[in-house]
Amino acid sequence: MFKKSFVAALLSIILAVMAGTSAFAEEPKSPEVEKALVKVEHTNAKIYDEVEKTQVKAQALYEKYLENLNKEQDAAKQEQLIAEYNKDIDALIAKLDEKTQNMTRKGVEKATEAGLTVEVKWVTYRFADREALIDPMVVISW
Template structure:
């Protein structure tokens, strides 16, 4: 009996917290979306689209490199040859990904600076992206508030 009432009380508290939180949030007032804010948000979307284009380009390049590596590794006779091929492939793909990270990081910093100047609160958000046989974390911009 005690367990049932304890569960009921805990459930009631959880429901009150969930429903109460949205009621408190409804009371907050956000600024209106002015043409300047709309233009800044459009600029942020453009930066994110440019980042996506850069990601796609590197994904295509890494797929080509991986296919070439697999083809060469299939014809290699010795393990040492396969290791050399993989080492070379690994170095090239890592260089592509590191260059992409540096490029997108600069794009994100510039976009966030421009957004901050327009009065928009943003933050970078790491997104997992697949490149041939590996993954990397890339950071596009997310709008928090204005």
């Protein structure tokens, strides 16, 4: 009995997929749309590259901070190191955020002009001991 219901369910799923396949067919893209899609991917690749560079810098800054903090015995100097590190890492992340938002804004404008519907998707990235939201683009439709 179980086999019959399993086969019936499987056949139903296969038929539904076959019938619905044409509904998901991709409409042809114009050369302008193709160009815009490539530009969106190129912009996102630049954003990911900038994120990666900043992650490496943040990790180096964090390791240096921990090394200096472990060497220092004076509490006042430790507080100064902590404050300095916080200022430096926050500035590093803020610079990246500003740069990527600018890249995304320009990319969205160009993509919209070309007829794409894009959305900014915030993604959480880790920078040493911090997390930050960075905004690559996602193409919704054209």
